[in-house]
Amino acid sequence: MSANSSGPATPAGSGGGFTLSEDWLATIIGLVIALIIGLGVLGPGQQTVTLDAAANTTASKSTLAISGWSVSATLAGKTSSISAAPKVLQAGATYVITCENATLSAAQATDQALPEGVSAAASNRAQIAVVNKCPDAVRVTYTSGAAVPYPLFRIF
Amino acid sequence: MTTTSAASTPTPAGESAQPSVRPSILDLIPGAILLIVLTLLVAEIDRAIANAFRAQGVAQNPLEYPLTAVVIGLIVNFILRATNTFTRVRPAIRTEFFLKIGLVLLGARISLGDLLATGAGGLIQALIMVTSVFFFTWWLGGKLKLSDTLRAVMSSAVSICGVAAAIAAAGSVQARKEEVSYITTLVILTALPLMVIMPPIAQALGLSPTVAGAWFGGNIDTTAAVVGAGTIYGPKAQEVAAIVKGTQNVLIGFAAFGLALYFATVINRGKDEKRPSARVIWERFPKFVIGFVLVSILASVGVFPKELTREIDTASKWLFTLAFVCIGLEFSLKDLRQAGWRPVIVYLGATVFNTLLALVVSYVIFGVVFPR
Numbered sequence: 001m002s003a004n005s006s007g008p009a010t011p012a013g014s015g016g017g018f019t020l021s022e023d024w025l026a027t028i029i030g031l032v033i034a035l036i037i038g039l040g041v042l043g044p045g046q047q048t049v050t051l052d053a054a055a056n057t058t059a060s061k062s063t064l065a066i067s068g069w070s071v072s073a074t075l076a077g078k079t080s081s082i083s084a085a086p087k088v089l090q091a092g093a094t095y096v097i098t099c100e101n102a103t104l105s106a107a108q109a110t111d112q113a114l115p116e117g118v119s120a121a122a123s124n125r126a127q128i129a130v131v132n133k134c135p136d137a138v139r140v141t142y143t144s145g146a147a148v149p150y151p152l153f154r155i156f
Numbered sequence: 157m158t159t160t161s162a163a164s165t166p167t168p169a170g171e172s173a174q175p176s177v178r179p180s181i182l183d184l185i186p187g188a189i190l191l192i193v194l195t196l197l198v199a200e201i202d203r204a205i206a207n208a209f210r211a212q213g214v215a216q217n218p219l220e221y222p223l224t225a226v227v228i229g230l231i232v233n234f235i236l237r238a239t240n241t242f243t244r245v246r247p248a249i250r251t252e253f254f255l256k257i258g259l260v261l262l263g264a265r266i267s268l269g270d271l272l273a274t275g276a277g278g279l280i281q282a283l284i285m286v287t288s289v290f291f292f293t294w295w296l297g298g299k300l301k302l303s304d305t306l307r308a309v310m311s312s313a314v315s316i317c318g319v320a321a322a323i324a325a326a327g328s329v330q331a332r333k334e335e336v337s338y339i340t341t342l343v344i345l346t347a348l349p350l351m352v353i354m355p356p357i358a359q360a361l362g363l364s365p366t367v368a369g370a371w372f373g374g375n376i377d378t379t380a381a382v383v384g385a386g387t388i389y390g391p392k393a394q395e396v397a398a399i400v401k402g403t404q405n406v407l408i409g410f411a412a413f414g415l416a417l418y419f420a421t422v423i424n425r426g427k428d429e430k431r432p433s434a435r436v437i438w439e440r441f442p443k444f445v446i447g448f449v450l451v452s453i454l455a456s457v458g459v460f461p462k463e464l465t466r467e468i469d470t471a472s473k474w475l476f477t478l479a480f481v482c483i484g485l486e487f488s489l490k491d492l493r494q495a496g497w498r499p500v501i502v503y504l505g506a507t508v509f510n511t512l513l514a515l516v517v518s519y520v521i522f523g524v525v526f527p528r
Contacts, residue, residue, distance in 0.1 A: 026447075034263070034454070038464050039460070
């Protein structure tokens with residue numbers, strides 16, 4: 001296949017191949033890239049799940065069951081660590097992050113021992129719950145990487 | 157697969173001043189490697205600059221990546237020409253090609269509603285601008301006694317969309333290849349400074365991102381520089397600038413058809429010229445606009461999830477960076493020196509006229525008639 005600068009995509013005459021204009025070529029390549037990324041062939045894209053739990057409340061959210069999450073948390077607006085925070089979320093699993101005595105800790109819950117107000121995770125998704133027994137607000141943020149991982153840097 | 161894009165030959169009016177010889181895959185490899193390395197370098201430098209500004213308490217990097225990319229391209233251009241190695245990488249330098257792919261991908265960020273709303277205003281603006289600027293340039297070129305073919309190529313370049321319009325017009329009026337490369341140089345020479353100075357001027361004038369984007373799209377001649385100026389001003393300005401420029405690009409076909417008809421029936425009357433068919437309009441129609449609209453529709457109706465449209469947008473930035481590096485790489489003053497001062501005066505006069513008129517028209521259309 002060859003391409004010239006303009007004009008329609010036309011079958012060439014006898015002996016010739018198929019001629020595609022640069023304009024059409026750019027359009028087709030653009031569409032193919034958009035479809036490959038947009039339909040999730042390379043991955044689900046960057047995911048961000050934020051859970052806000054006021055003092056003595058519980059918050060939960062359903063999310064994709066994927067690996068490679070980075071986790072951060074704040075307690076009363078200050079950065080706080082979560083002990084044993086899961087970075088790999090399994091399908092059908094519920095992960096409970098509890099704030100108690102100004103400390104955040106995480107554990108996987110069984111269906112029989114789900115916190116009050118938290119339903120079981122869907123079979124193809126994971127669920128994160130924040131049970132806040134502290135007197136201050138807790139925010140937990142789960143972030144996954146981009147659909148296309150750039151090995152050298154995350155551009156722009 | 158190989159591609160060619162017109163440049164040295166005006167006849168198959170195509171898209172950009174790119175090499176006219178059809179390169180093989182092997183010819184493309186050195187340039188492609190260089191472009192990839194330079195693009196990665198631009199991103200790294202851009203990140204370092206942003207971090208440096210952040211450290212000084214400036215959250216937004218004022219030196220946006222288009223500027224970094226063009227400067228890197230210009231520096232490497234100088235080195236390549238000084239070492240006589242430019243021709244080895246030339247086949248891979250395809251500004252318009254990378255830009256068009258990037259524009260198709262940019263469609264993911266623009267909702268169909270925005271596209272229709274901005275496109276409607278953009279079409280009105282494009283009709284006013286193209287008509288006024290074309291005939292002003294044609295008139296001024298006549299006053300300074302430029303050849304009819306050079307006037308036609310220049311008028312199309314200034315009024316519609318720079319290089320692509322120049323080549324389309326050249327094909328219609330059978331202009332000489334020197335005229336095309338000369339106009340190409342003028343287009344780039346004026347577009348680069350405009351890309352840099354228009355955003356701060358728009359800022360100083362207090363223009364909204366929509367009006368500023370429409371101003372960039374209606375005035376700057378190359379689509380790459382339009383996108384660059386919009387990027388510097390902000391995401392909304394970039395969107396509007398791209399849509400307005402895309403709308404203007406659509407008029408290439410009509411201008412090419414009109415010129416071919418005018419030259420066949422008036423300028424070259426009695427010279428056995430064939431009358432052009434309306435097919436010229438479709439042949440010159442920028443097909444990437446179709447891709448842009450299609451991607452916008454797919455994103456708008458939810459085929460692409462929101463998280464993934466962000467990734468498509470990132471991909472478009474990579475392509476734009478490639479295009480901006482290419483702009484710096486292909487810049488050359490050689491053709492300009494050979495052509496003399498009169499065409500330069502006409503071109504600059506037309507650019508000033510274009511800039512002022514575009515400011516008024518974009519303000520009226522996007523600030524008063526369709527305020528957004």
